Amino acid sequence: MKPVATTAQALQRRARVPTPRELDDIPWLQTLDAQERAVAAADVRVVQVAAGELLCRVGRPATYWFGVIDGLLKMSNDTEMGVPITFTGVPPGGWFGEGTVIKREVYRYNIQALRKSVVAGLDVDTFHWLLERSIPFNHFITQQLNERLGQFIAAREIDRMTDADARVARSLAALFHPVLYPGVGTLLRITQQELGYLVGLSRQRVNEALRALQARDCIRIEYGGVRVIDIHALRGVPR
DNA sequence: ACATTAAATTCGA
DNA sequence: TCGAATTTAATGT
Numbered sequence: 674m675k676p677v678a679t680t681a682q683a684l685q686r687r688a689r690v691p692t693p694r695e696l697d698d699i700p701w702l703q704t705l706d707a708q709e710r711a712v713a714a715a716d717v718r719v720v721q722v723a724a725g726e727l728l729c730r731v732g733r734p735a736t737y738w739f740g741v742i743d744g745l746l747k748m749s750n751d752t753e754m755g756v757p758i759t760f761t762g763v764p765p766g767g768w769f770g771e772g773t774v775i776k777r778e779v780y781r782y783n784i785q786a787l788r789k790s791v792v793a794g795l796d797v798d799t800f801h802w803l804l805e806r807s808i809p810f811n812h813f814i815t816q817q818l819n820e821r822l823g824q825f826i827a828a829r830e831i832d833r834m835t836d837a838d839a840r841v842a843r844s845l846a847a848l849f850h851p852v853l854y855p856g857v858g859t860l861l862r863i864t865q866q867e868l869g870y871l872v873g874l875s876r877q878r879v880n881e882a883l884r885a886l887q888a889r890d891c892i893r894i895e896y897g898g899v900r901v902i903d904i905h906a907l908r909g910v911p912r
Numbered sequence: 913a914c915a916t917t918a919a920a921t922t923c924g925a
Numbered sequence: 926t927c928g929a930a931t932t933t934a935a936t937g938t
Contacts, residue, residue, distance in 0.1 A: 864934085864935060864936090865935075865936070865937095866934095866935075866936095876935095876936090877937090877938090880936070880937065880938090881937095884937085894936085896917085896918055896919075896934095896935065896936075897918085897919080897934085897935065897936095
C-alpha cells in the first residue's frame with residue numbers, strides 16, 4: 674500500500690454534499706434539534722479517499738472534525754524518531770479529532786485510509802457553533818472524549834500483550850465499541866489483511882487467531898468481515 | 913506460496 | 926437491465 678500525498682486543499686476540491694442516506698449514518702446529527710441539525714447538515718462535506726491516502730498529517734492545522742461514513746481508517750501516532758507505534762482503526766460511524774478541534778490546535782495523528790473510504794468533515798467553525806449552543810452536542814462530545822480515553826488505556830494494554838490471539842481479540846473488541854463506533858453493528862467489514870496491518874501481525878497469523886476466536890464462539894468469520902457473537906467473551910480472552 | 917471460493921465487474925443481448 | 930462469463934480479491938492451508 675503506497676501512501677498518496679494529499680493536501681487539505683485537494684480534499685476540499687473533491688468534496689461533495691452528503692446524500693440523505695449518508696446523513697442518516699452520522700450519529701451526532703440525530704441528537705440535535707431540527708434547527709441546529711439543518712445548519713450542521715448543510716455544512717457537512719463528504720469526500721472519497723483511496724486506499725493508502727493520507728487524510729491528515731501530524732502538525733497540520735485542524736480545519737475539520739472527521740467522521741467515517743464507509744470504509745476503514747488507521748490512526749497512527751509517530752514517535753520522534755522515524756517510524757513506529759500505536760495504531761487504532763476507525764470504522765464507519767467513528768468521529769475523531771474533537772480534542773484537537775476544540776483547542777484549535779494542530780493534528781496529533783496521521784490518519785490514513787486502509788482501503789477506499791468515504792469520509793465526512795464538519796468545519797471547525799460549525800463545530801464550535803454547535804459546541805456553544807447545543808446541549809445534546811455537548812453530551813455527545815463529552816461521551817466521545819470519555820470513551821476514547823478508555824480506548825487509549827486499552828490500547829496500551831494491547832501493546833504489551835504478547836499472545837497474538839489475545840491481541841486480535843482485544844483489538845477487535847475495540848473496533849466493536851458501540852458508543853464510539855455505532856455504525857459497525859454486529860458485522861465489521863474488515864479483511865484479515867487489514868486487521869493484520871492494524872494489530873501488527875501477518876495475515877496468516879490473524880487468520881489463525883480468528884479461527885481460534887470462532888471456535889470459542891466469540892465471533893463468526895465472514896467473507897470480508899467479522900461478526901461478533903459475544904463481545905464480552907471477546908474482551909475477556911485471557912493472557 | 914498456492915489452491916479455493918466469494919465478490920465485483922464486464923459484456924452481450 | 927439481466928445474467929452469464931471473466932477478473933479481482935479474500936480466505937484457508
